Structures are given as structure tokens and as C-alpha cells.
Amino acid sequence: MPKRVLVVEDSEFLGRLVADRLAARGYECTLAADGLEGLRRFTDELPDAVVLDLNLPRLHGLDVLRQIKRIRPETVVVVLTGHGSERTAMKALRLGANDYITKPFREDILLRSLRIHLERAELQAYIHSEAPLPPRVEAQVLARVFFEAPAAILHVDPDNRVVAANRAAARLLARRIEELVGAPVEGFVCPELRCRWMDRVREEASAPGGYEGEVYMEGPTGRFPAAVAGVERPEPGHLILALRDLTHQKALEKRYLESKKLASLGRVVEGVAHEVRNPLISIGGFARKLRRRLDGQPESRYLDVIVSEVERLERMVQDIEDYVAFSREHRSRFEPVDLREIVQQCVDRWKGRAEAQGVRVRFDKPEDLPQVYGDRNLLAELFGGLVENAIEAMPTGGDLTVDFRPVENWVQVRIRDTGVGIDPDDLEEIFDPFFTSKTSGTGLGLAKAHLIVEEHAGTIEFESRRGQGTVCTVALPVDRRRIPRGGSA
Incomplete structure (x- = not known):
């Protein structure tokens, strides 16, 4: 039986062209010229897939998509968007669209996307409705799979209390398993999101696609963003929740x-x-x-x-x-380098100016610091600029402290000053070109510093308050062997 595809496109020429191309490949196609007509045709026909333009008259494509996923979540939806509308396309993906294609598009890309996602939807339907358990799978084997699974999993009863939790969930929530069992699952979510959160999870978990969302969770070590997926168990009211920490992804x-x-x-x-x-x-x-x-x-x-x-x-x-x-x-030349040596040279270069301003310099360097893989000249420019900024922030004297700290596969360099500090409202903008609090200069120094750190796959962060000094922390990976932007290692 051919797959049925609804094409919702306000351009009559483009809509007909897409429908003809799909029909030539064996799809059964219908057309709609605006959002309201598209939603009506979808409700009447319940097609297997929808090719959906986002910029539609009468009803925007995002609203059509939202209704499609509410009525029939398993429907494959490929959205069409123009150049410069990628932000809207990202919203569509979050609402459940399977893919987005930018106009003007190639016929083979659209056909390939539809084929792949229809095959996946067919497989998922089989898994949900027909796939039996493997033969001779014993209960203790399934229990061990649950307990040892790398994903954090919670079994929740109808009263929203945890019935079972695996090791990954205990690690994620920083609690022992016996502390998790019996606890209300809402207690792991930040207070402002607890109201009716589980009601929404249960409502969507009963749908064929289950529940998928993001929430801020709380543990003894603090708040963190997490992805939550939920499906119903055969027992009435019981849920299986899978959790994933999104801190690194964010x-x-x-x-x-x-x-x-x-x-x-x-x-x-x-x-x-x-x-x-x-x-x-x-x-x-x-x-x-x-x-x-x-x-x-x-x-x-x-x-x-x-x-x-x-x-x-x-x-x-x-x-x-x-x-x-x-x-x-620029062309980078990456090699193993000693950060202590590079930063020491930067501090020595500005030592005379620091002493003239009454700035006391303290340089702490551990003996067992590992080397990092980086460009010596770029790192010298990076830390030379950061040391110069710290000294300039203390025109009437103060303390400049530079220290190093190995953290797993990273080396952190912290440059602390007791200078004028940075207003917290300005911290989000300090890497923007032309942003500067100085009376002279273009404000390109920290923008360039950001590029250098990014080139080394590292991070750079500032903590500061007006009148209380600044701490700049640069973290660089010990081993970073990939082709850098603009050159080869």
C-alpha cells in the first residue's frame, strides 16, 4: 500500500511540483494551499507524512505542526523553510518535526528525508505494537539490564513515587538508591517547575510517542538541566522515566x-x-x-x-x-607546550609595569602540571593580554595572583586581581568586539582571546564584581588532537 503524503504549500507552482515528484516515486499525494486547509485535510485523511511549509497564510506552519503532533504524534513531518529562517526551523524540530529543508531544495534531499523517516516510523510502530520479548529472557536478566543500564532510569508508581532506580540514576541525582526508592519524583525537580509537571508527563506518556521534554532538576550538588523521556508500563499508572544530564550539551x-x-x-x-x-x-x-x-x-x-x-x-x-x-x-601550529613557561614569560614581560604601579605579583606553579597541546605563540598572546588587563585594572596597586590546577584531562589557569572589577551586567558582553570599559582601545582584545581559546577547544570564564576584583579562568584540554580551524596540527 503506498504511503500517503500531504503537501501544505501556499505556492501553487511549488506545491504541485513537490506533489508530482512524490507521486512519481510511488507516494499518494494531496495538496493544501494554506494552514487551515492543511489542518482540515490532515484531520480527514490522517496521512503517513506531511511536507509542511512554515510561512503559511491563515494559520502559521508552527501552529499546524503543533496540532498535527497532538492529533497523531507518529506522523512524519518534514518542514520547508527559507534562508534566514533557521531559528524558526529549530522551533519546529522542538515541536516534533522530523527534519527541515531549506528552500530552494533538491528533489533527492526531500525524497531521501521522507524515505528515512517513514522507515523509522514504521519500525517504531512495530516495536510499540508487535515486537515480542526475546525468547527465554528471564526476569533476573531483565532486572540486571535495568540496574546496569548506562542511562538513568526511574520506575514511578501511580502516586508519583519511585518504585525502582538504577545505578545511573543514583549517580545523576547524587543519592543512594535506597534514598531514591519511595521518594516523590517531583522532589527531584526545581520548585518553580513542580506544579503539574508530572500531570503533563503522564498525559503525554500515554501517547504513542511518549513524553519528551527538558526540566531543571535538583540534587545535593546543585541544579542542572536534564532531558526526560517517559513511557507507560503495562501496569495502569506506572511510568518508566529516562533522565539525561544536559549540562555539557547546554x-x-x-x-x-x-x-x-x-x-x-x-x-x-x-x-x-x-x-x-x-x-x-x-x-x-x-x-x-x-x-x-x-x-x-x-x-x-x-x-x-x-x-x-x-x-x-x-x-x-x-x-x-x-x-x-x-x-x-591565521595558521596554527599545535605541539605539546608547558603552560607554566608560557605564562611565566607573560608575567615577566609586564613585571616592570606592575611594580611601577605597586602591584604585587604571586605566581604559583605546581611541579607535576601536565603539558597541553597548543600553539605557543597564540597562548603567549592570550595570557599576555589577560595579564596586561589585570594590571591595568589596578592603577593604584593591588595583588595579582596566577595559579594552575589540573582537573581530570584539563589544565586550569586562574588570573586573579584585586582591581576595579567588572559590573555583573557587563559580563555577558565582554567578548563582543567594541565592548570595552577602558577610556581607550577598540575592545577587540577579549574577542580575540575568545577566538584563541576556542581554537584550542578550551573555555574562558570571568567572575567579577565592581570594586572587588576579577578572576579569569582559562581551561585547556591536555590532549586535543583535531584539525584546528585555519590550519593543520
Whole structure:
């Protein structure tokens, strides 16, 4: 029996083209020209798959998707979106869409996506409805699989209390198994989300696809984001919940978004620098000529100001072009390096200025610190800039402390000062190009530092309060052997 596909597309030409291509491959297709018609046809026909444009008249594609997944969660939905609408496509994936394809798209990509996801849906339907247990599987074997499974699993009774928990759940929630058994499952969720959370889990767990969501959980070691999946057991009211810590994933997503933001800002500032350079050359050249002609006259002081400001802008443009060139064109040379040696040289370079300002420097370096895999010159530039910033933050003196700490497969370098500090509201913006609290400079130093740390697959974080100093922590992996951006190791 051919698979039935509903195509919801407001462009008559594109909708007909997609339907004809799918029909040629053996699919049974129907068309809808707007969101309301698409939802009506879906309700009447309950097709196996929907090809859904997101930008629809009368009812937005996201609202259509939401209703489709409420009515029949197992339906395969492939959404179509235009360039620049990836954020909306991400929302569609979170609502249950199986895939998204950007217009203009290739026919083979759409066909392949539909085929793969329809095959998966068919397999899942078989597993849910027909797949028997393997022969001769004894109860103790299944119990051991549950107990030793690497995923955190909880068995919850109709009163929302934990009946059984495996080792992974005990590790995730930082409690002993005997403490978990009998405890209300809502107690592991942060207080502001507990109200009716399990009601929603139970409502969706009864659907064919089960429940999938994210929640902040709480344990003795603090709050953390977790993914929760839930399905009903054969016994009425009993659930199986699978939990997964999302802390690392969220950190990676944050770094990815920061990288995209820096990349887009880099393109903007490159364009600005290019457009500004030529007028600056003309203004500066004519101002210098006029200053030579008016040398000694009172009006020449105005030209002195113009020339001075032009020179400042020319330096800023040069800084921008250097930053963009570095982010795109530099070639890294990775090798095992001793961080103690590199940071010591950076501190020695600024020691004279520190002493002149009354800054006391303390350098703590353990003897057994492992080497890291990095670019010596880039790391020297990174830590030289961070040490310089710390000293500049203490114009009337203070304490600068540099220490190292090995943490599993990482080496942390902490640079602490007792200077003016950073306003907490500014901490989210310190890596943005042109953001600076100094009276001079372009604010590209920390943006470049972020690029260098990202190049080394590390992390950089600041903790600070106004008037209470700053702690900058750079963590670098001991062994990071992958091809770096812009060059080879």
C-alpha cells in the first residue's frame, strides 16, 4: 500500500511540483494551499507524512505542526523553510518535526528525508505494537539490564513515587538508591517547575510517542538541566522515566551561539572598516595639507584636533582589520607546550609595569602540571593580554595572583586581581568586539582571546564584581588532537 503524503504549500507552482515528484516515486499525494486547509485535510485523511511549509497564510506552519503532533504524534513531518529562517526551523524540530529543508531544495534531499523517516516510523510502530520479548529472557536478566543500564532510569508508581532506580540514576541525582526508592519524583525537580509537571508527563506518556521534554532538576550538588523521556508500563499508572544530564550539551550550545555571534560581528566590522578607510585617508591627507599652510596661525589648532582624531580612527580600523584577518587567515601550529613557561614569560614581560604601579605579583606553579597541546605563540598572546588587563585594572596597586590546577584531562589557569572589577551586567558582553570599559582601545582584545581559546577547544570564564576584583579562568584540554580551524596540527 503506498504511503500517503500531504503537501501544505501556499505556492501553487511549488506545491504541485513537490506533489508530482512524490507521486512519481510511488507516494499518494494531496495538496493544501494554506494552514487551515492543511489542518482540515490532515484531520480527514490522517496521512503517513506531511511536507509542511512554515510561512503559511491563515494559520502559521508552527501552529499546524503543533496540532498535527497532538492529533497523531507518529506522523512524519518534514518542514520547508527559507534562508534566514533557521531559528524558526529549530522551533519546529522542538515541536516534533522530523527534519527541515531549506528552500530552494533538491528533489533527492526531500525524497531521501521522507524515505528515512517513514522507515523509522514504521519500525517504531512495530516495536510499540508487535515486537515480542526475546525468547527465554528471564526476569533476573531483565532486572540486571535495568540496574546496569548506562542511562538513568526511574520506575514511578501511580502516586508519583519511585518504585525502582538504577545505578545511573543514583549517580545523576547524587543519592543512594535506597534514598531514591519511595521518594516523590517531583522532589527531584526545581520548585518553580513542580506544579503539574508530572500531570503533563503522564498525559503525554500515554501517547504513542511518549513524553519528551527538558526540566531543571535538583540534587545535593546543585541544579542542572536534564532531558526526560517517559513511557507507560503495562501496569495502569506506572511510568518508566529516562533522565539525561544536559549540562555539557547546554555549554556546547552556548559556545556555538557565541561563536556564531562573533563570526557575524566580524563580518559587520570588516565591512565598516573597509568603508571607513578610504574617507579617512582623504580627510587626513587634506587636513595635513591645510595644517602646513596655516602653520603658526590660531586656526591650525583645529586642524591638529582633526589630524589627531583621524589617526585614532586609522589605528582603530587597523585593529579591526588585524582582528578579522586573524579570525579568518591565521595558521596554527599545535605541539605539546608547558603552560607554566608560557605564562611565566607573560608575567615577566609586564613585571616592570606592575611594580611601577605597586602591584604585587604571586605566581604559583605546581611541579607535576601536565603539558597541553597548543600553539605557543597564540597562548603567549592570550595570557599576555589577560595579564596586561589585570594590571591595568589596578592603577593604584593591588595583588595579582596566577595559579594552575589540573582537573581530570584539563589544565586550569586562574588570573586573579584585586582591581576595579567588572559590573555583573557587563559580563555577558565582554567578548563582543567594541565592548570595552577602558577610556581607550577598540575592545577587540577579549574577542580575540575568545577566538584563541576556542581554537584550542578550551573555555574562558570571568567572575567579577565592581570594586572587588576579577578572576579569569582559562581551561585547556591536555590532549586535543583535531584539525584546528585555519590550519593543520
